[in-house]
Amino acid sequence: MKRHTISVLVNNHPGVLQRVAGLFGRRGFNIDSITVGQSEEAGLSRMIILTSGDDKMLDQVNKQLYKLIDVIHIDDLTSHPLVDRELALIKVSALSKVKPQIISIVESFRASIVDIGVESLIVQVVGEQDKIASLIELLRPYGILELTRTGVTAMNRGE
Incomplete structure (x- = not known):
């Protein structure tokens, strides 16, 4: 299993964290670490999520996250030096x-x-x-x- 560091830019609205975390749980994916805070743009927050799995799992997570209305952008930070x-x-x-x-x-x-x-x-x-x-x-x-x-x-x- 490969460790992935995912950056998720989201609208700063109530319940967004719960929906993102719930998406992982419903699909049986574990979140090893999650941090959330303001981003460089007003009204947007950035989530940094550490999870483990293969590339297929990561692709599935990305597709499911993009279905959430408040998700603006997802970036797999693991694919570049970080x-x-x-x-x-x-x-x-x-x-x-x-x-x-x-x-x-x-x-x-x-x-x-x-x-x-x-x-x-x-x-x-x-x-x-x-x-x-x-x-x-x-x-x-x-x-x-x-x-x-x-x-x-x-x-x-x-x-």
Whole structure:
């Protein structure tokens, strides 16, 4: 199975996200990640959807998405070089004796500490999914108290 990053430009109307996500679910396709936000054009939003499947599945998804009234344009970003990033916030148990070790790990990933508590730290990391997964695995032995990730956002590289 091939991983696909799909950009879907849609009208910014209530219920559009639900209809797009429902389309995937009804056809038995999984959404690995979905992010939605304003686009460069007023009144339009851009969805970045990560899914896995073969080219036939992607073709079927595209045809079904174009049947939705609010879908303006679909682009398979995977077919060209792209830049993709994700943000994660990780709350780590950090007693004073291990804080320097955690800070060293965080700095080596060019991440940052955005909150320091008496017994915990909140780490912010931005990057590719593999980078975030690696940092999480290194912090896991210290005790991850809470973890949240934004999902991937992406765009094709410039020419």
